[in-house]
Amino acid sequence: MSPLFPALTEALADPDGTAAHRSALRFGDRSLTYGELAASAAPLAARVGDADRIAVWATPTLETAVAVVAALLAGVPAVPLNPKSGGGELGHIVADSAPALVLAAPGDRLPDALASLTRVDIDVRTEGPAPALTPAPSPAPDTRHLADESPALVVYTSGTTGPPKGAVIPRRAVATTLDALADAWQWTGDDVLVHGLPLFHVHGLILGILGPLRRGGSVRHLGRFDTAGVTRELSGGATMLFGVPTMYHRIAESLPDDPALAKALGRARLLVSGSAALPVHDHERIAGATGRRVIERYGMTETLMNTSVRADGEPRAGTVGVPLPGVELRLTEEDGTTALEAYDGESVGEIQVRGPNLFTEYLNRPDATAAAFTEDGWFRTGDMAVRDPDGYVRIVGRKATDLIKSGGYKIGAGEIENALIEHPGVREAAVTGEPDADLGERIVAWIVPADDQAPPSAAELADHVAERLAPHKRPRVVHYLDVLPRNDMGKIMKRALAHD
Incomplete structure (x- = not known):
């Protein structure tokens, strides 16, 4: 090649x-x-x-x-x-x-x-x-x-x-993914990327280091993320910023008191978030302060990148855009094989993908490799999503931890989390399900309050969600935490929550 x-x-x-x-x-x-x-x-x-x-x-x-x-x-x-x-x-x-x-x-x-x-x-x-x-x-x-x-x-x-x-x-997956992102993001050798992501994973290493090198551009790594470094590099000629939601949340929190940061972000050609969903509340705070909207993309270790909001598309908060060039994407029913054809923004199905971006195998694990694919070659991501009428994909959570079946409804944890974060008394939120004799599963909210001395009540949060989404999506149980458990990429470790 x-x-x-x-x-x-x-x-x-x-x-x-x-x-x-x-x-x-x-x-x-x-x-x-x-x-x-x-x-x-x-x-x-x-x-x-x-x-x-x-x-x-x-x-x-x-x-x-x-x-x-x-x-x-x-x-x-x-x-x-x-x-x-x-x-x-x-x-x-x-x-x-x-x-x-x-x-x-x-x-x-x-x-x-x-x-x-x-x-x-x-x-x-x-x-x-x-x-x-x-x-x-x-x-x-x-x-x-x-x-x-x-x-x-x-x-x-x-x-x-x-x-x-x-x-x-x-090599095929590395090259095709980076070239598809170049198409989606209008990424060229003139771009200078800044990020502070770890280099043992797809986001920081393949996208953040190999991506600029494939384009013939350059990357400035912060070593350790901080907003001062972001301000310095974007003020000094960097054109793109890659980050995870935790980083953008810190940026959103800092913006009201840091006009230099707001000005620097406003200079950026592209702000990209990935590895987990960026709450809509943080999207709006950053856009309001900088005039720039963060775009999201969706991928995983086994598939590299699957979808993205395009640089020339609508940067719609809460979505991960459309399939990248060369990537086939479908949603399936619970049987894992029947395609879900709806583009209604409501019908939830598992994302399955097929294309040159996929991995070859799990090393030494032929059983796991075979189980990961359907008979006709679609990779089972385990992620649940809905599709809007124009094809934009909105991820609502993981099949194993974020799909809650309550009262006959299939509910994605992600949309409830976004609604909770819109409450002024909530700094961070995670949602899980737990067994319920009547409902099948009940919705459980894990909240980091903005003021730990005066957290919003469970009833107040339930009403807040019911007003924005639907009554059956309101949390039935609320736990209050000092911090949510996260891994190195900023993803909330929900299995740790479930065993608290």
Whole structure:
């Protein structure tokens, strides 16, 4: 297939050319041009090229970006490791994926769970041109004929229903997803992306690092998200911001007292949120203060990106837009095979997708791989949604945790959460279901109040929801919390709530 990173390939071929001098990556005060990225990644690619698979200690640093690029240049699948994972989880991933090496930044202390792996320190060259590749390593980086189905990454899922599974993501899926997003977002080499997402997952790594590199543009990583960094980078030439709802919530909370942040966000060409639903209340606060609307996209580890609000489309709060080019999407009835044809904004079905964006398999799990697909090749996402008349998709929750069957109705937790957050006394909200002898399931709200000394009453919240949605969607039980449990990507861990 064609190179994943044309600008990097050009820099490798012509170290003194224009492409080599373009800015590629910046993490804090450390940065690399495409030439310097080539100078760092090409020798590393040659060094790891004989490995069947490698692990990358995925800290939010230049070293992680260089290591993953080197693996892709060499055609060796990379397994990003979350530095916050416990020893048991890391041990499972290492045993399951069997990497030959672990790549890490010099000085990084690795846990005992990785002691069996040969360590390779990542040498980042922040000065100088790419090394001459004559005679070139055999085969030369990114010039071997790599099949579209060649595995690029093995990314482990969150493991909410058992040990994490390794989703094998082929080069085909990386390239087609990034190109489809380029079409949807009018994303070009002139764009400068800023984000502060972790680099062990699809959002931060594939979209946030590999995306700009595929376009020949640049990325500025904050290392750790804060609103001051967002203000600085968007005021200094960045054109796009990627974040998760937790980040945008912090932005929305800061805007009333931070005119510089509002001005910086107003300069952005595109504000994108993903990995979980962004509450409508935060959408409206950001739009009101900045004149810019956040757009949402929808994807997951196994599918990369499925849908997005387009840059030239209507940035409608509460939706994830329309299917990306090349992606087929359908909703199905409870049997998982009968297509739900309604475009009425009310009928709930499971999202199933088919297209070149999909993963190949769960590593070493043929049973799980087979169960994830229908007989005719549709991937069962487990996400529940409705479709508006114009095709916009609105996700209402996960089939396992967010679809509540109460009083004969199928109810999505997401719309109730959005209604609750519109109440001035609610800072954050999550909704689950629990068994009820009469209703089948009753709706349970988990609330972080705006003022913990004077939280809104359960009756007040029930009336608030009933007025905005329908009486059968009101919460029957309300729990008050100091904070909602979230994972590293900002997703609420509802299974933890259910066991509180």
